Amino acid sequence: MNPQRLVKISQYLSKHLRHQPERLGLKLAPGGWVNVDKLLAACQHHQFPLSRVELEEVVIKNDQQRFSFDETKTRVRANQGHSIDVDLQLKARIPSDILDHGTVKKPLMQCCNLGC
Secondary structure (H helix, E strand, O other): OOHHHHHHHHHHHHHHHHHOHHHHOOOOOHHHOEEHHHHHHHHHHOOOOOOHHHHHHHHHHOOOOOEEEOOOOOEEEEOOOOOOOOOOOOOOOOOOOOOOOOOOOOOHHHHOOOOO
16 A cells, blocks of 8 residues: 555544544444444545555554454454543553663763763
8 A cells, every 4th residue: 555545544543543533423332442344434424435455454554553453353443542531441461570671871961972
């Protein structure tokens, strides 16, 4: 798929699955889920035609994992960033004994070349 189309679909889905599902006539089920067929029909009805193949590509290829399907692929949801009240029904997990931290070894102030 055209990368620009991929971004446009992702933005459209983010707007409607995270912030304004009612604008498409959708109501999020518990967990933030929406039926895929209803979503595709709503997009079509609002002049934003979206195929199931395009939807799957956006869900699978999104580098920030913004969206997910349920195990049957009949429901989809936004995974994060909701401005509306949504209980994603996530289970708490105990973190691993070993955690990685993304800090460089050399402090940033030593390598900024600003004479700090």
